[in-house]
Every structure is written in structure tokens, then in C-alpha cells.
Amino acid sequence: MDGAQLTQQIINGLTLGCLYGLIAIGYTLVYGILRLINFAHGDVLMVGCYMAWFGAVQFGLPWWAALMGSMLLTALLGVLIDQGAYRPLRRAPRISALITAIGVSFFLENLGLVVFGGRPKAFLRPEVFNHIYQWGSVRVLSLSVWTPIITGLILAGLLIIIYRTRLGMAMRALSRDLVTVRLMGIDTNRVVAATFAIGSALAAAGGVLWAMKYPQINPLMGVLPGLKAFVAAVLGGIGNVAGAMIGGLLLGLAEILLVAWLPELAGYRDALAFVLLIGILLFKPTGIIGEELPE
Amino acid sequence: MPGCLGVRALRLALAALLCLLAAGPAAAQAPPIVVGVVLPMTGPVAAYGQMCWIGMQIAQQMQPSALGRPLKLVLADNKSDNVEAANATSRLLKKEQAVAILGPATSGRALAVAPLAEQAQRPMISPTATNPLVTQGRKYAFRVCFIDPFQGQVAARYAYRHLKARRAAVLIDVAQDYCVGLAAFFMREFTLLGGQIAAQVKCNTGDQDFSAQLGTVKQSGADILYLPNYYTEDALVARQARELGLKIPLLSGDGAQAPELIKIGGPAVEGFTFTAHFHPAGVQGQRAAQFLRRYEQMKKAGQVKEDLTGFHALGADSYLVLADALARAGTTEGPKLRAALAATRGFAGVSGAINIGPDGNAVKSAVLLKVKKGKFDYVTTMNP
Numbered sequence: 001m002d003g004a005q006l007t008q009q010i011i012n013g014l015t016l017g018c019l020y021g022l023i024a025i026g027y028t029l030v031y032g033i034l035r036l037i038n039f040a041h042g043d044v045l046m047v048g049c050y051m052a053w054f055g056a057v058q059f060g061l062p063w064w065a066a067l068m069g070s071m072l073l074t075a076l077l078g079v080l081i082d083q084g085a086y087r088p089l090r091r092a093p094r095i096s097a098l099i100t101a102i103g104v105s106f107f108l109e110n111l112g113l114v115v116f117g118g119r120p121k122a123f124l125r126p127e128v129f130n131h132i133y134q135w136g137s138v139r140v141l142s143l144s145v146w147t148p149i150i151t152g153l154i155l156a157g158l159l160i161i162i163y164r165t166r167l168g169m170a171m172r173a174l175s176r177d178l179v180t181v182r183l184m185g186i187d188t189n190r191v192v193a194a195t196f197a198i199g200s201a202l203a204a205a206g207g208v209l210w211a212m213k214y215p216q217i218n219p220l221m222g223v224l225p226g227l228k229a230f231v232a233a234v235l236g237g238i239g240n241v242a243g244a245m246i247g248g249l250l251l252g253l254a255e256i257l258l259v260a261w262l263p264e265l266a267g268y269r270d271a272l273a274f275v276l277l278i279g280i281l282l283f284k285p286t287g288i289i290g291e292e293l294p295e
Numbered sequence: 296m297p298g299c300l301g302v303r304a305l306r307l308a309l310a311a312l313l314c315l316l317a318a319g320p321a322a323a324q325a326p327p328i329v330v331g332v333v334l335p336m337t338g339p340v341a342a343y344g345q346m347c348w349i350g351m352q353i354a355q356q357m358q359p360s361a362l363g364r365p366l367k368l369v370l371a372d373n374k375s376d377n378v379e380a381a382n383a384t385s386r387l388l389k390k391e392q393a394v395a396i397l398g399p400a401t402s403g404r405a406l407a408v409a410p411l412a413e414q415a416q417r418p419m420i421s422p423t424a425t426n427p428l429v430t431q432g433r434k435y436a437f438r439v440c441f442i443d444p445f446q447g448q449v450a451a452r453y454a455y456r457h458l459k460a461r462r463a464a465v466l467i468d469v470a471q472d473y474c475v476g477l478a479a480f481f482m483r484e485f486t487l488l489g490g491q492i493a494a495q496v497k498c499n500t501g502d503q504d505f506s507a508q509l510g511t512v513k514q515s516g517a518d519i520l521y522l523p524n525y526y527t528e529d530a531l532v533a534r535q536a537r538e539l540g541l542k543i544p545l546l547s548g549d550g551a552q553a554p555e556l557i558k559i560g561g562p563a564v565e566g567f568t569f570t571a572h573f574h575p576a577g578v579q580g581q582r583a584a585q586f587l588r589r590y591e592q593m594k595k596a597g598q599v600k601e602d603l604t605g606f607h608a609l610g611a612d613s614y615l616v617l618a619d620a621l622a623r624a625g626t627t628e629g630p631k632l633r634a635a636l637a638a639t640r641g642f643a644g645v646s647g648a649i650n651i652g653p654d655g656n657a658v659k660s661a662v663l664l665k666v667k668k669g670k671f672d673y674v675t676t677m678n679p
Binding site for chain 2: 002005008009012013015016113117118119120121122132134137139141213214215216218219220224255256257258259260263264266267269270
């Protein structure tokens with residue numbers, strides 16, 4: 001593999017990793033606050049994609065309006081899921097909420113099959129993202145340049161919310177001790193709802209970028225990105241927003257380089273993600289930059 | 296009181312009349328013959344199932360009965376999944392008492408269903424499963440399409456002789472029996488002809504990122520990429536190939552003929568070529584003409600949107616061949632029905648003449664289709 005080729009593959013890997021990271025942030029956010037692994041996250045992403053598809057393809061909205069609309073509606077869906085499925089279980093053992101999350105995931109997938117139909121739909125890639133930049137034999141899609149920029153902006157906005165606003169302060173407090181925070185007179189349900197809204201809007205954003213890169217959507221499209229993003233979140237240290245991003249980038253790079261260097265093992269690409277998951281859980285369960293919270 | 300009585304009598308008479316009306320047609324008609332249909336209506340290859348199903352329904356309108364009994368199609372979704380396919384088949388055979396199974400559409404699923412049909416001694420007819428193993432060594436497994444050793448050979452010859460390709464790269468979806476088999480047959484023939492396999496790269500059904508594989512292909516200096524995979528993967532590969540500046544011709548198999556290939560692939564699939572079962576331009580015979588007419592009517596009525604493909608035609612043919620065999624067998628009993636199916640010769644189906652060969656396989660020619668201006672365009676016919 002020559003230099004250009006290696007550069008190309010590294011760029012491919014980082015592009016994929018950025019998408020994993022963006023989706024992983026949503027996972028990690030909800031986990032950080034509720035200690036709930038929201039397995040429905042990938043399916044929320046799918047719903048977000050369909051919302052954007054309806055906006056852009058059916059109603060002919062410009063892509064940014066479709067994206068905004070989709071993020072808004074998906075945030076609403078997140079709040080509804082929390083209200084309907086998770087809030088009644090707030091005091092139940094954690095495993096009950098986890099099982100419910102898997103139930104919500106199946107529910108959304110099958111609802112999607114009924115409402116949207118089983119055949120994939122073509123997603124639109126706006127002109128801005130469709131240019132190709134070329135340096136020698138290295139080619140980069142403009143979408144791949146925009147993805148890290150958009151991800152960076154979202155990440156920055158999120159960090160501002162978490163560390164610079166009262167809502168963020170409440171979220172951080174909640175992640176330490178839900179009961180005590182409630183005793184302090186904070187409406188925990190509202191904070192949790194806000195967390196779900198933000199997490200789901202992020203899923204929609206990640207999903208739309210994903211669907212622009214791989215322009216087909218179907219009701220089961222969220223499963224694999226969802227699982228991979230979960231692995232990325234654990235890899236980086238679940239509960240840690242920056243860690244999710246790093247985990248995503250590492251996973252994307254690892255997958256692409258595995259296929260590039262060892263084409264024979266390309267069939268094991270998905271297995272690689274889960275081998276990494278098992279490895280990190282065995283040897284460093286807190287992830288790369290995750291830390292134990294003080295008891 | 297008399298008035299009351301009168302009303303009651305009237306009600307009784309009405310009820311009796313209603314009973315008669317309801318029972319009348321049922322009594323005159325024999326109980327239906329149940330035909331089980333196992334198709335992927337959802338999941339990664341949903342397009343195949345939905346297209347086959349439309350074809351079967353039109354065929355049923357064309358020939359609604361056999362042996363003086365109406366034919367009833369009972370559909371079960373296999374969700375593009377092997378386990379679901381096996382479960383659905385068991386249910387159709389045991390609970391619905393289906394006399395035969397039509398489907399599945401893909402080889403992996405057909406391989407899961409065939410042993411169950413064999414055990415129940417009731418025929419399975421797949422419209423489009425092309426892997427040779429589906430029917431090999433089985434008495435009750437049939438199909439109305441050609442098989443992959445032939446399809447791979449045709450593709451290799453087209454690549455070598457018509458496109459003058461000498462170094463082929465092959466991208467194989469290792470999760471599908473169909474793709475693995477077809478790729479192997481292509482590579483065998485291509486090397487026999489004197490070509491070289493420059494690169495062999497792999498992927499999995501459901502993969503969306505092929506940039507790493509395509510990078511390897513680009514570096515290998517191949518002058519053609521053979522990708523005998525399903526339509527979603529094909530469309531995404533075509534787009535990413537163009538994005539990475541890979542300009543060599545793309546050649547695929549019959550799995551590519553779904554409208555999604557063009558919808559998702561867009562301009563990137565212009566010139567995309569593949570071997571296929573059928574093109575409406577090449578139809579012959581009355582039955583095919585009638586089928587085409589009905590399909591056009593449905594299209595005008597807005598019931599279907601897409602153009603007619605091989606999946607519609609072969610879905611119809613699987614049904615028509617079964618109806619024909621039922622009439623010749625004179626019974627729905629498995630072993631006799633099987634014998635009648637195996638004796639199918641020169642049946643004028645929608646997709647052409649169907650002869651069931653020794654292994655339960657149809658012997659047919661293949662067509663080469665190419666995407667041109669967003670449509671599937673006929674290139675040539677290759678005979679066995």
C-alpha cells in the first residue's frame with residue numbers, strides 16, 4: 001500500500017469514525033445521566049432519517065430545514081419514549097429499564113416496517129455535500145469534510161450546555177445521585193426529558209449525515225450503526241462525551257484498516273467491533289478515558 | 296300480537312334467506328387448494344419478495360383454479376432471514392396444509408426451506424433462487440430460473456469477449472450463498488478463458504461502507520469489477536466506486552434487477568451491467584402478453600409504480616407451472632404432483648419456455664441488461 005492509498009484509507013476511516021462518534025454521543029449522554037443503555041437509540045436514528053426523508057423528498061424542503069425539522073420531531077419522540085417507557089420504571093431495577101429499551105427498539109423497528117414499508121428508500125445528498133476534492137489520487141467527498149465540522153460544532157454546543165448552563169449543572173448533578181437532586185427541589189423528570197430530547201436530536205443529526213453518506217434508508221438501518229456506536233461509547237468510556245467521539249474515531253479507523261490491510265478478513269469486520277467490546281470490558285471496563293465516579 | 300308474529304316470521308324468513316345466500320356459493324364451490332408462499336416481504340431483499348408476490352397475484356387472476364377448486368395463496372414473510380423462512384414454511388405446511396410452497400426468492404432462504412418441503416413430501420418451487428445446491432440431490436425442490444454455473448459463465452464470457460476485460464476484481468458478499476457461489480463460477484470461467492483475477496475482496500449483507508474494499512480494487516489495476524451481490528449493496532458500491540474515482544465497468548448478477556438499484560444508485564449506476572432472467576422487450580407467446588397487459592393495467596391504476604422485472608415474471612411462472620402440474624397430476628398428493636412437475640416440458644411461461652431438467656432446474660437462456668438513462672435496457676441474450 002503506497003502513501004496515497006494509505007492516506008485515502010485513513011480518511012475513509014476517520015469519516016466513518018466521525019459518524020460512529022456522533023451517534024455514540026447520544027448513547028453516552030443518556031447513560032451518563034440515567035445509567036441506562038438506551039438500545040432504542042439506533043432506531044430513534046432510523047425514525048429521524050425517515051422524518052428528514054419526508055421533509056426533503058416528499059415535501060421538497062431544503063436539506064437544512066429538513067434536518068432541523070427532523071431533529072425537532074425526533075427530540076419529541078425521545079421525550080415520548082422516556083415518558084411512556086422509561087419513566088414508569090425509574091425506581092425499578094436497572095435491568096428492567098434495559099429490557100424495556102430492547103422492547104422499544106423492536107417496537108420502533110416493526111412500527112417502521114408497517115408505516116414506511118420494508119423496501120429501502122433512496123436518500124438525497126444535497127449538492128453542497130456532493131463535490132469531490134482531489135489531491136493526486138486521494139479523493140474526498142465534501143460531505144466527509146463537512147461531517148467532522150458539523151460533529152465538532154454539535155460537540156462544542158453540547159459541552160457548553162453541560163458545563164455552562166443550569167440545565168447542564170442539573171444533568172451533572174443528576175448523574176451523581178438522582179434521589180438527592182430531587183430532594184433539593186429540582187424537577188428531575190424535566191431534566192431527564194431534556195436529556196432524552198438532546199440525545200434523540202443528536203441521533204437524528206447523526207442519522208441524517210449517515211444517510212447522506214450511504215444514501216439508502218430502511219426500517220432496520222439503525223441496528224448496526226446503533227450497535228457500533230454502543231461499542232464506540234464503551235470503548236471511549238461510557239458516560240463520557242469526549243470519550244464517545246474518540247471511541248468512534250478509533251472504531252472507524254480499525255474497521256477500515258482491517259479491511260484494507262487484510263482483505264481476507266473483511267467478512268469479520270462486524271466481529272471486530274464486538275471483539276473490541278469484549279476486550280475493553282475484560283481489561284479496561286471504564287474505557288479509554290472513562291473514570292470511576294466517586295461513590 | 297298478530298303484527299308481532301308477522302314481524303317475527305319476516306325476520307325468520309330473512310335470516311333463512313341470508314343463510315342460504317351465505318351458504319349458497321360456498322356449497323357450490325369446492326374447498327380451496329392452499330398454496331403456501333414464503334417470500335422476503337421485509338428486510339434487506341424485500342424488493343424481490345414484493346415483486347415476486349405481485350407477479351404471483353397477477354398469475355392467480357389469470358388462472359384462479361385447478362382441478363375444479365380455487366387456488367388460494369397464503370403468504371408468509373420470511374423477513375430475508377433463514378430462521379424465519381424455516382418457521383414460516385413449517386407453519387404453512389402443518390397449519391395451513393399447503394399442497395406446495397412457492398418461494399423463497401433468494402438461495403440462502405431456499406436452502407433453509409428445501410429440506411422441510413422434502414421431509415413433508417410437498418414440492419417447493421422457487422421463482423429466483425439460482426444457487427445450484429438448492430435443488431441438488433432433492434426430489435421436491437424445483438425452480439423456474441436458470442442456475443448460477445450458467446449465469447457465472449455468461450457473465451465471464453461477456454466480460455472477456457465483449458468488454459475485453461483481462462484482469463477482473465471480484466467483490467463477494469460472504470453472508471449469501473448466492474453471492475459466494477456465483478462469484479466462484481464467474482472466476483472459474485474467467486480464468487479458463489485466459490483472464491486473471493486481480494483482486495478478491497469481501498463484504499457482508501447490510502454493509503454500507505465499501506471504501507476499503509474499493510481502495511484495494513483500485514490499486515489492483517483491475518479492468519472490470521464483478522459484484523454478484525444484492526441490489527442495495529450494488530447501488531452503494533457503484534456510488535462509492537465513482538466517489539473514489541474507480542471508473543472500470545461494473546458487472547453483476549440477476550440480484551441487481553430491482554428499481555432500488557437505480558433509485559439509490561442514481562447517475563453512478565449508468566452503464567451498470569448485469570445478467571438477468573427477463574426483459575419485457577423479449578416476451579413471446581400469449582400467456583406472457585396477457586401478463587404484460589395486466590401488469591400495465593395495474594401500473595396505470597397506480598397499484599404498482601415500478602417497471603416490470605424478472606422477479607415479477609418468475610413469480611408468475613412459479614405459480615403457473617404449479618397450476619399446470621396440478622392439472623396434469625389430477626391430484627394434490629405430494630408424490631404425484633412432484634412427478635408432474637418434474638415432467639414439465641415446453642411450458643410457455645411469462646419468462647419464456649420452461650423445461651424442468653434432471654435436478655428440478657429450469658433450462659433457460661439469460662439476458663444481459665444495462666442501466667441506461669435510469670432504465671433497465673436490453674443488451675443481448677446468451678443461450679446455454
